[in-house]
Amino acid sequence: MVYGIHAVTSLLSHNPESVAQLYIQADRKDKNDKRLQEILERAERSGVPLEVCSRAALDDKCDQVHQGVLALCRPLNLERHEQELDGLLDKLEQPPFLLILDGVTDPHNLGACLRSAEAAGVHAVIVPKDKSAQLTPTVRKVACGAAEIVPFFSVTNLARTLQALQKRGIWVFGAAGEAEQSLFEADLKGPIALVLGSEGSGLRRLTREHCDVLIAIPMAGEVSSLNVSVSTGICLFEAVRQR
Secondary structure: OEEOHHHHHHHHHHOHHHEEEEEEEHHHHOOOOHHHHHHHHHHHHHOOOEEEEOHHHHHHHOOOOOOOEEEEEOOOOOEEOHHHHHHHHHHOOOOOEEEEEEOOOOHHHHHHHHHHHHHHOOOEEEEEOOOOOOOOHHHHHHOOOHHHOOOEEEEOOHHHHHHHHHHOOOEEEEEOOOOOEEHHHOOOOOOEEEEEEEOOOEOOHHHHHOOOEEEEOOOOOOOOOOOHHHHHHHHHHHHHHHO
16 A cells, blocks of 8 residues: 555656555545645546545555555565666766665654655665665655655665775765764765664664765754754755755
């Protein structure tokens, strides 16, 4: 199931062939809701079967906040194979701009990071296969459609991936609270990969050792750290500003 207005709209825009059945809440369909009308129009153009049902019926199908819209999907793996990463990088017409998340396990945080990455124009998001959230329905809803747009790679060995990126001339910047260099002092205009760590412990030791530069967000207050999705947004848009 894919649920939520933004997630279903993006799904119908980018992968309508994957939708086997669309469910709409009856009392929402009767309202003059422009966002819902857009979903209905996209579904009709793509020949997606539609079923109008009660709120209770939707709640039985999905125990999350579905906003009156559910899409039952055929198997759709949005996670690209790590061997496809070289091909994506080869086709870029500008310096690579990558986001790497090292062990972000909260699906809400991953979804928020994907949303920021799409807004910032990131070329790909990379996560490790183990001890990391993947593209679940919750992630896709929080991402508000970004999961269908931003290339998402789940890699077996993150340290090896970092080494491969460095061999391509991509500078790897790791965010660490104790780093001496400020985010705002770093040169983020060229080919870069920004690496942010987990919600609790930050970057893992091996990941940290494979970074070219460690950078920190200057903190004026007494709070020692920020939520990873907030930190991601700050780092990405400082790079956007420079680039």
